[in-house]
Amino acid sequence: MMNLFGWDEKTALESYVARMNTLATYGMVLERRGLLVEYDDLLDRTKQTLARLTEFIGVEQTFTSSYATNSATGRFGDPSSNIASGRILRTKPHKIKIGAETLVEALASFENCRQQLLTAGIQSN
Numbered sequence: 001m002m003n004l005f006g007w008d009e010k011t012a013l014e015s016y017v018a019r020m021n022t023l024a025t026y027g028m029v030l031e032r033r034g035l036l037v038e039y040d041d042l043l044d045r046t047k048q049t050l051a052r053l054t055e056f057i058g059v060e061q062t063f064t065s066s067y068a069t070n071s072a073t074g075r076f077g078d079p080s081s082n083i084a085s086g087r088i089l090r091t092k093p094h095k096i097k098i099g100a101e102t103l104v105e106a107l108a109s110f111e112n113c114r115q116q117l118l119t120a121g122i123q124s125n
Contacts, residue, residue, distance in 0.1 A: 003094045004079055013102050020113035027117035034122040036114070041125045043090050052125050 002012045027034060035056045041049045050063040065088040074083045082089045098106075118124060 002096045002098075009098060009102050013106060016106055017109045020109045024113045024116040024120075027120040027122045031121035032123060034117070036117050036122050036124050038114075038125070042088060045125075046088060049125050056123065 001007045001015055002009065007015070035053065037049060037053060046065050050065065054062045066086055069084055069086050074081075077083070080091060082091060
């Protein structure tokens with residue numbers, strides 16, 4: 001968001017923390033009806049993660065790392081150019097500076113959210 005919208009560090013952190021809190025709230029509502037899929041799972045264990053997601057959702061055709069794109073691709077959700085590639089890609093590092101204190105707070109927010117999701121019963125990949 002800092003890179004895309006030019007947000008300052010404080011605004012970006014507030015938005016991130018709010019998102020983590022919202023996800024934790026969803027976890028309390030969904031309980032066992034939710035599946036936690038993390039970025040590294042999707043990128044480093046793509047085949048296994050997509051097989052688990054296919055099983056969780058209960059569809060017959062296994063999800064793959066390639067997908068069709070259309071005129072709406074990239075207009076909603078992921079604003080990066082990666083989405084237009086039609087396959088799962090690791091995002092290139094952004095050239096922004098984030099202070100150590102902000103990183104610590106963001107990581108703590110993520111870990112807290114993750115723990116709340118798992119405590120609520122969200123299934124882990």
